[in-house]
Amino acid sequence: MSVESLEADHKSPPTGDRPLLRVERLRKHFELTKGILFSRTLGHIKAVDDVSFEIRAGETLGLVGESGCGKTTTSRMILNLETPTDGQVLLEDQPIHGLQGAALRAFRAKVQAVFQDPWSSLDPRMTVCRTIAESLIVNAWGDRASIAERVRELLLQVGLRPEQALQYPHEFSGGQRQRVALAAALASRPKLIVLDEPVSSLDVSIRAQMMNLLKDIQAQDNVAYLLVAHDLATVRHMADQTVVMYLGKIVEQAPTAVLFDDVRHPYTKALFSAVLLARPNREEEEIELAGEVPSPLNLPTGCRFHTRCPYVMPHCSQQEPALREVAPGHTVACHLFDGNGSAGFQPAPARSAGS
């Protein structure tokens, strides 16, 4: 945590070749019931359906998608706040679900979270010092003096002044609160921090400060991030790997630089073209998707995206596409890339959904 390492912009290479976190065929189906005493099941909401990915130490994985795509449910399962219906999450090769007592506490110290809204994630009746120290006190980290010293160190690390420790959350601006939340997450020296839309409630200029801070801290502490976000530009600046989800499934996954260079899945393409570039007069190659995301209660058959896909083919509504590797490290779930001699095939829009 020296000044030199602060200035080192590059990341230290991941230690060892075992990934820090492995998510294996994770599913979460919420039961939808009616009635109280004699309740009957109306159906299942497949919030997350067969999702697998890995995060290496010191690396950032970006999880992108629109609301209802299952990115938050996935992150909640990784935080062990939700039990999966099927599949497992392994942290350092240990399954995390079913942990109890001291083992669970040890897990909580290793995996921390920063949530979107810094107004509701901090206790308004606790001083910032108390909020940050809480995980240290729970884990019996040390005596009073050493905890106070650690809080001081954390405040400096996130760019706040140590004398602000005795203030209450209402005395801080949104950006400062998000720094406090980050300091609290960093207190127990976690291996992984789940960042659920960490900058989307912040203003543009404050957002850039926070994103730079997150990168600096990653370089210093070699902490891994799971970045849940809907903003592709944020993911581009933060993440090493990017996973795109649609209705509970991964549709595309690749190293961020590769993905932003070579978007394959029609949904990802639409998502990219919906990003409004901060440059005027650019209306070319805009794909406007018709309609809205279908209800997760009544999922479309076959490919879940076929109802809105501009390149839809007859068998898309019958057969669900599997994730296939189209380039090293780049996987896509789409029949366009099934390998029936159509590799590298550049499809022409079957019907254009524009005005």
Added chain:
Amino acid sequence: MNGETILDVRDLHTHFFLRRGVVKAVDGVNLTLRRGEVLGLVGESGCGKSLTALSLMRLLPKSGARTVRGAVLLHGEDILLRTPAAMREIRGRRISMILQDPQTSLNPVFSIGDQLREAFLRRPRARLAEVMKAAVAALRRVDIAAPEQRVGQYPHQMSGGMKQRVVGAIAISGEPEVLIADEPTTALDATIQLQYLKLLKRLQRQNGMAILFITHDFGVVARMCDRVAVMYAGRIVECGPVRQIFEAPAHPYTRALIASVPKMNGAAGRLTTIEGQPPSLMDLPAGCRFAARCVHAEQRCREAYPGTFQVGEEHTADCWRLDPGVSITGCHPERSEGSSGNGVSVRERSLAALGMTSQR
């Protein structure tokens, strides 16, 4: 696009009077809106952009906010002087508004149809049968599928994007000349946002209304607006055509703000940031409000607020470094034209002053 001026806001001051002091949330805003144009009002939270909109509609929160100075001229007539009854006739009919959150702008206990009908029934000689038809037609106009069924549904049965379309349908039901859209797509997903922006553009083309589009998102500005006004700590610091604002921003704040937006191209390294925080609106500095965070700040920046200087055609900014000796008032393109000679050379000079070259 060069239509007549519909709305002319002059030296608008809206302050909150609290026990602790006066919060100068809107403190000298000048802007004009012309027929058929989209003017973007951009700024960070707390800069006063939403309060400007509420002042125009005279819908200020009751907790002590008052417009203390200025004029809002709608076709040359100051609506700040109208009676509350006359103002009710203007709202919805001549100036209309779309708010950020469709969840709170619709009433959850009335059906969509009831809420649309309420807008139509306020028209003179409205007949119920016609109003029912008009409600369905209004929903069709904003691309809602199966409007005959939707008209009987309640807000909770609709998605966020659809609710915002309904809000849009209500807002334009009175064929307003001015539509104020306050962050209408912030609560929507990316693909739905694009749909909604396209819809707004189409509706605007159909009836030629002027839109004051309030947003903090430069992507939305680039997609939607003809001109942009950048607001900081209660004042408009720069105003100009969208291309010029993006390609040659004259005010250091605009420049820093655009630079700090994460990009989809170029190097994905560290982001440019603006250090520090905006000044407290209760205790505004005497000089330029951005001086404390500005890398170019000099002595005179701290001493006096700069005038509004011409940077290019229809492009003005409040910054001492642009001082050519001629000052003009506010974001009024037609008034400023020709008032300071060769605008282009001034613009070139401003770029040189900020240590940057014209990007195109």
